[in-house]
Each structure stands twice: as structure tokens, then as C-alpha cells.
Amino acid sequence: MAAMAAQAGRMHVLSPSMAAGTECSPPSLRERNLATVCGQGSSWVATSAACTAQQRRFHRSPAFCGNCVASPDALAHRSTATVSARLVRDEHGAYVQQQPSSSCMVFCAGAKDGGRKVASSRRWPGEDSLWSSSSLSSSSSSSSFSRIGVVRAAATKLSMMGSGGKQDDEERKVISTLAAEEEKPLTKKKGERRRATTKATATDMEATKPVEEEAPKEAEGKVTSLTMDDVKAAERGMDKRPHVPLSSTFQRKTKIVCTIGPTSNSREMIWQLVDAGMNVARLNMSHGEHQWHRAVVDLIKEYNAQPGVDNVAIMLDTKGPEVRTGDVHEPILLTMGQEFTFTIKRGVVDEKCVSVNYDGFVDDVEIEDIVLIDGGMQSLAVKSKTKDSVICEVVDGGYLTSRRHLNVRGKSATLPSITEKDWEDIKFGVDNGVDYYALSFVKSADVVHELKDYLKSKNADIKVLVKIESADSIPNLHTILEASDGAMVARGDLGAELPVEEVPILQNQIIQICRSMVKPVIVATNMLESMINHPTPTRAEVSDIAIAVREGTDAVMLSGETAHGKYPLKAVKVMHTVALQTEATLAESSQSSQGPFVRQDSGQAHRLGPVELLIKQLPSKRMADLNYERELYADRMEKNHMSEMFAFHATMMANTLGASVLVFSRSGSMAHLLSHYRPQGIIFTFTNDKRVQRRLALYNGVRALYMEFSADAEVTFKKALAMLVEYGMVEPGEEVALVQSGRTPIWRSESTHHIQVRTVQ
Ligand SMILES: Nc1ncnc2c1ncn2[C@@H]1O[C@H](COP(=O)(O)OP(=O)(O)O)[C@@H](O)[C@H]1O
Numbered sequence: 001m002a003a004m005a006a007q008a009g010r011m012h013v014l015s016p017s018m019a020a021g022t023e024c025s026p027p028s029l030r031e032r033n034l035a036t037v038c039g040q041g042s043s044w045v046a047t048s049a050a051c052t053a054q055q056r057r058f059h060r061s062p063a064f065c066g067n068c069v070a071s072p073d074a075l076a077h078r079s080t081a082t083v084s085a086r087l088v089r090d091e092h093g094a095y096v097q098q099q100p101s102s103s104c105m106v107f108c109a110g111a112k113d114g115g116r117k118v119a120s121s122r123r124w125p126g127e128d129s130l131w132s133s134s135s136l137s138s139s140s141s142s143s144s145f146s147r148i149g150v151v152r153a154a155a156t157k158l159s160m161m162g163s164g165g166k167q168d169d170e171e172r173k174v175i176s177t178l179a180a181e182e183e184k185p186l187t188k189k190k191g192e193r194r195r196a197t198t199k200a201t202a203t204d205m206e207a208t209k210p211v212e213e214e215a216p217k218e219a220e221g222k223v224t225s226l227t228m229d230d231v232k233a234a235e236r237g238m239d240k241r242p243h244v245p246l247s248s249t250f251q252r253k254t255k256i257v258c259t260i261g262p263t264s265n266s267r268e269m270i271w272q273l274v275d276a277g278m279n280v281a282r283l284n285m286s287h288g289e290h291q292w293h294r295a296v297v298d299l300i301k302e303y304n305a306q307p308g309v310d311n312v313a314i315m316l317d318t319k320g321p322e323v324r325t326g327d328v329h330e331p332i333l334l335t336m337g338q339e340f341t342f343t344i345k346r347g348v349v350d351e352k353c354v355s356v357n358y359d360g361f362v363d364d365v366e367i368e369d370i371v372l373i374d375g376g377m378q379s380l381a382v383k384s385k386t387k388d389s390v391i392c393e394v395v396d397g398g399y400l401t402s403r404r405h406l407n408v409r410g411k412s413a414t415l416p417s418i419t420e421k422d423w424e425d426i427k428f429g430v431d432n433g434v435d436y437y438a439l440s441f442v443k444s445a446d447v448v449h450e451l452k453d454y455l456k457s458k459n460a461d462i463k464v465l466v467k468i469e470s471a472d473s474i475p476n477l478h479t480i481l482e483a484s485d486g487a488m489v490a491r492g493d494l495g496a497e498l499p500v501e502e503v504p505i506l507q508n509q510i511i512q513i514c515r516s517m518v519k520p521v522i523v524a525t526n527m528l529e530s531m532i533n534h535p536t537p538t539r540a541e542v543s544d545i546a547i548a549v550r551e552g553t554d555a556v557m558l559s560g561e562t563a564h565g566k567y568p569l570k571a572v573k574v575m576h577t578v579a580l581q582t583e584a585t586l587a588e589s590s591q592s593s594q595g596p597f598v599r600q601d602s603g604q605a606h607r608l609g610p611v612e613l614l615i616k617q618l619p620s621k622r623m624a625d626l627n628y629e630r631e632l633y634a635d636r637m638e639k640n641h642m643s644e645m646f647a648f649h650a651t652m653m654a655n656t657l658g659a660s661v662l663v664f665s666r667s668g669s670m671a672h673l674l675s676h677y678r679p680q681g682i683i684f685t686f687t688n689d690k691r692v693q694r695r696l697a698l699y700n701g702v703r704a705l706y707m708e709f710s711a712d713a714e715v716t717f718k719k720a721l722a723m724l725v726e727y728g729m730v731e732p733g734e735e736v737a738l739v740q741s742g743r744t745p746i747w748r749s750e751s752t753h754h755i756q757v758r759t760v761q
């Protein structure tokens, strides 16, 4: 079979170690019975129908339940796969391998909706319908609906490709069969009805007018075979249907921040990035004019305005007092040992000299200092100075391109944290209603207070994340974080100003401190750097993402990978898959090795309070720091006692039941608290404030949905549950933990605080 697989290139191979009839617990099943799709290292095993609601919760993670063995994340890799067998339980409850009774091409419609729904052209023994999607999926309101779109788009695509296309015969045959099948009447399901209604409005159609422009990425734009992305693109282009809520990435708890740049600023790309998993769009104000950024903001707003979609938050990253080289006409090659000069004169560029944007550069630098370009991609030793130039010798050579970072090893530039340009950009953010500022090179809490005072004076409700990237910020870390609304571990500059080996230690500490303060934290820079030029990540990059997830970060960030890389979508998909997979192992290990609740590495729901957690996680942390954390925690508990308690106990309850959490929040504060406790299920947060919904996009485990609240709590609960069922996020029969608490309880007259367990109808 393995040989056949190699030949076919995308044969689904069941591990030879899986003996038919072997009874396996989910983890061992996963270890032993993985199958490979498309030779891409992803894995899935076809599903059985008979899984209970309790088992189905495993579907939201790449773990497998005993009955229904599917690896949703694998579906994100590829839209089609050939499957040779599936696992089902026999009459004794043991797992057996079942061969399909007809051709077995699978269209992983699940790639669109979380990998839980799979439409197939197979016939399985005992099932008479060619469209036995129910045999492959959990109950779904939108699987047939996904299939219709996929089939129609695929068929149209096929006809466009003509006979000269590169599609292989087998795939063509199946697409044609599926297209013919589409004409057959189907029982309408909720999702279809919904689509039919939305499809009718002309305004909606106009809103989703397809982009005529070429896909901006050469590498990702080329169509060599029909993938889900092609199908989706074709689907959008052909049908002009409104964008519908996609749940493909809602199971992932760790959020993804994508920097928008020249390769990702088109409408088409932004839509695809969201589908692939983008939660927050970052605008880097070091590049591009306001007009450029406004166009991106407008696109994100247009995306968010669609009914029912996952909202994307906008984060404006200030340039800060960063020192950069000027523009160059073409890359300048720096060779080891050569002389090279940095000058504060503007607009100078030749093969031996380039401008620097900071007038104090010459004063800040001393002979023998090491100047790093882009955090050390090239480095130069300072040999001499004149009044306007620094003359260096190249230590590590390479190509110098436009507007590159300059750092002096071990030193911070003596510039104010918020420059004049930053104030202009901050005003731009206020005018355009961004959700977060990422404030660069913060060295003390004062600057955060200054910005917050300004925002207050403008009545602008924008949250301030501090970028920890300056050597000078470390001694003031606690006060800076305390003043902020969250942080970014900006490893690029941090690793240039401080020895690189300190970066992982600081990363961990910053994450833990933010967590203990109930503030979101982002790990940034170089996460999938090699994917700027290559379609697959290095193993070290994959580990880097996994480590950040294990440490409990709220979000991971892509910079050049999505801003100017060749494979922006692939990079997001890799990040999504790695995070999802890592989160599943955290959930598993918390269930098996340490009992149901106690987690120490990821900080998931635990019986210990945040301070105890911190002590366990950071054995090397100084006692003084821990006492400080303890005081903060005590202070928070005092102010927020009830909500803290309810968030904690709701988490415990949800974990015990294997259920998701449902919360109603005007300000988002209860969602923040729940996120802090990291429940194993999703925190579905209903809010009646669009701004809060967008902001929550950054928080670990939170899925925020917009809804008007009714004066009657029960009406609101029912509406919320119905919405989740409609979007395929929960299923009838499933239990959810519903929390009614928070600083400003919504139905104050009804009760004070409570947690209930509801079974979805
Ligand atoms: N708005 C933009 N306009 C042009 N280029 C951009 C923009 N945003 C990002 N880029 C490009 O993507 C690269 C990587 O993004 P990022 O890491 O945010 O930048 P940097 O490291 O330069 O601060 C940048 O160096 C730049 O070449």
C-alpha cells in the first residue's frame, strides 16, 4: 500500500501497524493509525457516523474520538484526497478497517468548515447514497451547502481548464460526477436556506464583487492542480455569492496576527487570509503612506460588515524611534572586511554609503560598537566617526535593501518613544477607528499613560499594546505591562538590543506576567521566516510556534511572511495547523497524565490560582517579582471577586463536561477573565458591541459573535444557541456551560451571577 501511495502521490495510507479489530484509546489511536494524505505529512482517517455529542468535542481539536476518527487540521492542507479505507467500530465495538465499495475520492469540504464535514464520492458498504456525507460527518447544517459550492466551483473551474489542464483524470472524473450529482434535489438544511436568503439581495452581491486583479503572489497564484483555494476562488468569482460565515478556524484558540503588506493588501487576499485563519490585521506604519493603510482599513471594515463573519481586529503598529537605513535603488552587497559608511545626511546612497534616518546616530555610537542590520542579518564594527558619518568595517556581509532596521548591540537609541510621525499615525488610527495600537520601543510606563490620556481626550476607545523590544524596557517591565492593555514580544529588536539567548527567557516571562494580569500577549517575529521564500517551514520554526502556544500566548504573529512573502496563505495555514495540533496535545495531556484539571505548562484550567501557577512555571523567577504578582492578583481579586470566581468555576465545570462556554458581555471583561483561565472548550462570547467583538479577536480561546440582547434573558440564550447551531459551532445534544456574570451583568433583574449547563436543542 505504501508503494501504491507513493505512486499515486496522494493515496491515503493506513498505518500497517493498525490491525483490524484493534481497540484503541484516542491517543494511542492517533499515534498508531495516522494516515497520510497527499504526501504532505498531514493526516486524517475517515469518520464514522455513530459518535456521541461527548465524543464530538474531539472534532474541534485534531484529537480523535474513539468512534469518529478525523483529523480536521489535515483538511486545511488539501482539498482532495484519495482514501482507501476508514475506521469503523464493528458489532463488538472494536475498530475495523472498512474498504469503500466504489471509487473513493474525497472532497474535503471540511477544509471550509473545520474539517468536520466531508463530502465524498465514495460508497461505503451498507450506504446507498453516493452523497453519504452524513456517514462521514457529524450532523451539519452546512455540509451539503459547502458541497454545493465546492462542486459548482470545481465544475466551472474544470470547464475553464479545458482538456489541456493539469488536472489528473481521476480528479476530473470525480468533479464531473459531483457536478452531475449537484443537479439532484437535496433535502434543504439550515445553512442552505440561509444562503438562499442572503443570495437574493443585490446589495450583498455587489458587496462581494469578485476582484479582477491577478493573485498578487506568483508562487501562490499559479494553478497547477485543483486545490481548495482554487475552488474557493472559483466559487467566489463565478457565483458572486455573499461571503458566509466559515468556521474552518474557530477551533484554534491561539490567535493569528498577520502583517498586511504589498502581497496581501488586495481584497481577494484579505478574504483568503481570514479564511485561512487571520484574526488580527497588523498595519506596520514603518512602511506605506496613510492612503495605503486607509485602503486596507476599509477592506477589513468591508469584510467585518458582512453578517455573521468572524470579525478581524485592526492593530496599528507605530514606527517608533526606530533607526533605519534609507531607500536604496537596488540591493547593495556588503562584503566581509569592506568599509561601509552610515551618514545622517538624507538621500545619500551608493555601494559604499547609505543614509540613516536618525540625526543622533553619530552621537549614540562609539568606536568598536557593533551595528546590526535587521537584527544581525548583516553586522558591522564601528571604526571611526566624523560629525555626520559613522565609518564601519563589515563583519558579516550580505545584501542591504531599503529601510532596514539598525541597532547598536546592547544600546537603545536616545529618542522619545512616541515620535512626531507616531503622533500623526496615532491620529490616523483614531480617525479610522483601529482597535489596537502596538506601541514601539516603550521604555517606561509614562509613555503609555501619555498615549492613554491623549486617547481619552479624543474619546477614542482604542487599546494600547506595548511592544517589548528595547533593552531599556526590561528593568521597567512590570510597570509598563501594568499600564498597558497587553503586550507584544517583539523579538526582532529585542534580540538585537539584548543577547539573542535571552529572548526565549524573556518571551516566557512576558507571557506569564501578561497572563497573570489578564492581558493579551502576542509573540512576534521570525515565526515562519523561511516561508517568505519557501513553501514549507523549517522544523525549528514549527517548534517555535508550538513553544509559544505551550507557553500560553494569546496570539502568534506573521510579519514579512504575509506582508511581502511568496506564500502568505500557506504560512497562515501552517501557523493554524501547528497551533491547533499543539493545543490538542495540551488538552490531551491535561486529561491523561495530570488528571482532568491541573495544567502547569499551558496554564489551562487549574485548581491553582494564577500566582501559584506563576510560581510553578517560573521556578527561576525572583521572589520579589512573585510577591509583586501576588499583590497584583490580590488587588484584582478584591475588585473583581465575583467575576473571577465565576470565570474560574465555569472553566472547571466546562472542562469536566467537555463543553464549550457561553458568555454574554457588553464590555468583553468576562470573556477576558474566562480566556485567562484557558478552558479546554471554546469561549463563545455574545456581545452587542461591534468594537468589543473585534477586540476579542485577539484573546486566546474566545470566539466573539455579535448579537442584539433582548430584555428577556431566556430569549437571548435561545437565540445565541440557535445561532451557534446554525453556524455549525455546536450541535444538538451537546452540553454548554452558560455563564451569567461580569462587572456589568446584563440581566441584573433576573439574578446576580450564575453558571448553568444547557443541552443544545
Ligand atoms: N505597508 C507596507 N508597505 C510596503 N512594504 C511593507 C508594508 N508592510 C510591510 N512591508 C514589507 O514587509 C516587510 C516585513 O514586515 P515587518 O516585519 O512588519 O517590517 P519590518 O521588519 O521592516 O518592521 C517589511 O520590511 C517591508 O519590506
Ligand SMILES: C=C(OP(=O)(O)O)C(=O)O
Pocket: 284, 286, 317, 405, 440, 469, 489, 490, 491, 492, 493, 494, 524, 525, 559
Ligand atoms: C515586531 C517587531 O517590530 P518591527 O517589525 O516594527 O520592527 C520586532 O522588532 O520584532
